[in-house]
Amino acid sequence: MEILLAKSAGFCFGVKRATQMAFDAVNHYSSLQSLGPLIHSPQMVKKLEDHGIRVCHQVEDADGDALIVRSHGVTATEMTALHASGKAVVDATCPFVTRAQKHAAELSRDAGLLVIVGEAHHPEVKGILSYATGDVQVVANVEQARKLPQCRKMGIIAQTTQSLDNFREIVGVCLEKTRDLKIYNTICDATSVRQEEAVAIARQVELMLVVGGYNSANTRRLAELCREQGTTTHHLETAAEIDPAWFAGIDRVGLTAGASTPQFLIDEIITRLRAL
Template sequence: MKVIRAKHAGVCYGVERALDMAQAAMMDDETTYTLGPLIHNPKVVEKLSAHGVQVANDVDDIDSGIVVIRSHGVEPSVLDCLNAKGLTVIDATCPHVAKAQRAAAELRDLGGTVLVIGRAEHPEVRGLCGHAGNAAVVVAGVEEIPAELSEPVGIVVQTTESKEKLGAVVEALRSRGIEPVVKNTVCFATRQRQDSAAMLAEEVDAIVVIGGKNSSNTTHLFEICKAHCPRSFFVESVDELDAAWFDGCETVGVTAGASTPEDQIDEVVDYLETL
């Protein structure tokens, strides 16, 4: 069976940067915390924990030490609380997310409504809403756009969303006579991975998507692959693979989310090449 890896797959710059910053922080004598999981990859978070990097779920859980802000960013009020407690703060917010946060603040200052396209429960979206203030309205898609909107209407996007979803929301507003102020904050690396996965899924008999089940960008990758290849499988590690999934396959593709390091991809590829 031939194993083909997607042209663009795995850890992106923002995740690699966050990992480097956390690893540098843990060399200090002070206890190092991340406010929530640094990235959405349980295996990586476990490795950091084994080296003493603790996950705190709330600012109140930290009284001293170093706090690394997760790659998804946080609300401005959270940073204010950390600084007020006199903690050492290392901001590992992905630069693309930071750009989206600035865009949300700019749209807030225009007045009206700021539509935040994304998943309401996602930490990046909570951070964007914090920068957009009371003007923020989160929508997962066209069907969630409110009937009443205060104009002007601005749009900012969770960086791991798709440009297709952004386009659909824009068109839905235009059909209502609303011309939105659009900040296209979809990450280029995310788009590369989505396009590459779609192309590969069209060409293979089966495809494996590797990444945390709690990862938004990896979930989107799986959804894209499933639309193009019915035999698409979403796993966090090589241990979840079942040889029976690939019975009769001549080709299998491999792709991975932006929080999936190289060693996790290599383990899956190595296993598949034994079949």
């Protein structure tokens, strides 16, 4: 059976950097904790725990001497609390997220209404929003954008994982709301690169495997996109979930993984597939 493995499968730059920073920092502190699970992969969180990196959910609960901030960042208030806690802070916020936070601060100060394109409940968006000082609204889609008020000046940025198409459409709506629009495209291409490659592979195979946490929105979206190509697709977290019956009569299988899926899980799946 031929296996088509996506080149983009697995960790994006920001997640790879955050995990590397955690493994480096654990040797420097007597007890390192992550503020929330470091990445959306239960198996990787377990591996980090095995190395002594425990999860705590709020600064007040931390009992170690150092805390690591996740790649999608925290709110300005949480960052202040972290620094005031007296613990060492390892800031693994992805530089692309930091850039969006900086643009939020700048646009909300200088550009009237700030519009953030994204999911209001997502921690990254909450973090970006917290750096805005003036009027700010989060919109997820064109329908919500149409409800924005007319205003003299407007600034617009996006959650890093938004699709460019959605951002473009919302920018189009915002142009009808103001004559002074300042735009920063803060989208990171990690998501689109993974999605485009997954779609291309799904069109060439009879069966698609998508590896990653069930709690990872970007992994679920990869599986959805593969299914939309008409290809039978299984979303799985580990090689143990593979059912040999899936491969009856299959000559070509595609394999991809979300941006928070560690390489060791992808390797285990490949080993299992080769042994079938």
